[in-house]
Amino acid sequence: MGFDINAFREHIRQFCLTEVAPIAAQIDKDDQIPSTLWPKMGAERLLGITIPKEYGGLGLGYLAHIIAVEELSRASGTVGFVYADHSNICLNNLYLHGTEQQRQKYVPKLCSGEYLGALSMSEPNAGSDIVGSMSCKATKTNDADWIANGTKKWTTNGPDADVIIVYLRTADKTIGSHSISAFILDNDIDNWQRGKKVDKFGMRGAGNCELYFNDTIIPSHQLLGKENEGVKILMAGLDTERLILSAGPIGLMQAALDLVLPYIRERNQFGSPIGSFELIQAKTANIYTSLQTARSYAYRTAQAFDQGMPSRIDASACAYYASHAAVNVALETIQTLGGIGYMNDSIAPRLLRDAKIYEIGGGTNEIRQMLIGRELFKQDPIIV
Numbered sequence: 001m002g003f004d005i006n007a008f009r010e011h012i013r014q015f016c017l018t019e020v021a022p023i024a025a026q027i028d029k030d031d032q033i034p035s036t037l038w039p040k041m042g043a044e045r046l047l048g049i050t051i052p053k054e055y056g057g058l059g060l061g062y063l064a065h066i067i068a069v070e071e072l073s074r075a076s077g078t079v080g081f082v083y084a085d086h087s088n089i090c091l092n093n094l095y096l097h098g099t100e101q102q103r104q105k106y107v108p109k110l111c112s113g114e115y116l117g118a119l120s121m122s123e124p125n126a127g128s129d130i131v132g133s134m135s136c137k138a139t140k141t142n143d144a145d146w147i148a149n150g151t152k153k154w155t156t157n158g159p160d161a162d163v164i165i166v167y168l169r170t171a172d173k174t175i176g177s178h179s180i181s182a183f184i185l186d187n188d189i190d191n192w193q194r195g196k197k198v199d200k201f202g203m204r205g206a207g208n209c210e211l212y213f214n215d216t217i218i219p220s221h222q223l224l225g226k227e228n229e230g231v232k233i234l235m236a237g238l239d240t241e242r243l244i245l246s247a248g249p250i251g252l253m254q255a256a257l258d259l260v261l262p263y264i265r266e267r268n269q270f271g272s273p274i275g276s277f278e279l280i281q282a283k284t285a286n287i288y289t290s291l292q293t294a295r296s297y298a299y300r301t302a303q304a305f306d307q308g309m310p311s312r313i314d315a316s317a318c319a320y321y322a323s324h325a326a327v328n329v330a331l332e333t334i335q336t337l338g339g340i341g342y343m344n345d346s347i348a349p350r351l352l353r354d355a356k357i358y359e360i361g362g363g364t365n366e367i368r369q370m371l372i373g374r375e376l377f378k379q380d381p382i383i384v
């Protein structure tokens with residue numbers, strides 16, 4: 001039987017309505033996600049959507065994964081964000097590149113919600129130029145284990161993560177991109193520390209922190225993929241990350257529409273619902289068009305990924321378009337609601353704060369524009 005997209009969405013929507021939407025404002029206010037939510041998502045089998053069933057996943061593709069991120073983000077931007085980080089950026093990468101032993105050790109627990117996952121590549125001095133500037137390094141010891149030193153920055157889910165994929169420089173950077181390796185860090189490894197949870201503008205409730213390595217011994221069996229081939233994992237991971245992350249802003253734009261449509265019918269000025277004014281109708285038209293454009297593009301790109309035709313250019317363009325559109329949609333939402341939309345107890349400011357990270361995280365919009373433009377420049381006449 002084929003994948004029934006509507007039934008799948010409805011299943012997630014019901015979970016979000018009962019378990020996520022009611023706590024979204026509190027998560028934002030407290031800057032904390034209740035620890036009970038993760039195992040509930042595991043019990044619903046939401047955490048390992050792209051992971052085969054024998055490891056505890058659902059064995060579905062990226063389109064299904066996008067729908068899950070979209071619906072969770074519609075209910076709570078923060079939950080959608082940390083979920084994408086756990087389920088795609090950590091778990092999916094670990095499954096794709098892990099040995100059978102590594103899969104058996106981590107994947108079922110990441111699928112059930114017993115473990116929380118994260119991925120760490122950024123550093124204080126390595127952001128957009130991650131490959132060229134990475135200085136956090138690991139050197140081989142005589143018995144083939146690794147000694148890691150340096151600092152990682154930002155790591156989403158970092159304060160509470162049980163499993164973190166970490167990229168470290170493992171050869172001289174003058175040899176080029178074959179000088180970085182990926183490792184699986186867990187709580188059995190001694191002598192690494194987490195920094196304080198940082199205070200953020202949006203995505204409140206998501207934990208972000210630095211990681212510190214000081215002669216940390218990482219056993220050789222924690223290497224993910226091949227030695228010095230980490231950039232391949234990183235780049236392929238960034239392609240699916242950008243695709244999956246585009247569903248976050250899509251969910252936020254749907255939440256904006258959910259908020260705006262009832263309001264413009266209920267709010268009367270000049271003796272009429274404000275939705276009857278053409279300037280307000282223009283705003284709702286813009287919100288709707290942005291949402292549907294971003295959604296159609298992401299679904300089409302996800303279907304291509306699922307059919308074995310991943311596209312770096314389209315994954316970047318999906319994330320670029322959706323994130324930029326969501327920031328504009330959030331601003332239009334505040335304007336449509338007037339003074340109420342500016343109040344912190346309205347959902348509208350949270351949509352703006354949550355949308356903004358998608359223009360920065362997983363590679364900024366400038367870097368996405370650069371990638372898209374560079375690929376287009378390389379290609380023969382384009383093709384749609």
Ligand SMILES: Cc1cc2nc3c(=O)[nH]c(=O)nc-3n(C[C@H](O)[C@H](O)[C@H](O)COP(=O)(O)OP(=O)(O)OC[C@H]3O[C@@H](n4cnc5c(N)ncnc54)[C@H](O)[C@@H]3O)c2cc1C
Pocket residue numbers: 085119120121122126127128129153154155156157200203208357360361362363364365366367370
């Ligand atoms: C909330 C949050 C969560 C995050 N989670 C994670 C995580 O889980 N794991 C992880 O590894 N990282 C994470 N990051 C890091 C994130 O990926 C980086 O912030 C991002 O890649 C940008 O790097 P930077 O902040 O160092 O900015 P910089 O690279 O210093 O860029 C600063 C500005 O310069 C622009 N710029 C840089 N180079 C160019 C260029 N060549 N051309 C034009 N413009 C350019 C950028 O677009 C940006 O506007 C997170 C960040 C945040 C804020």
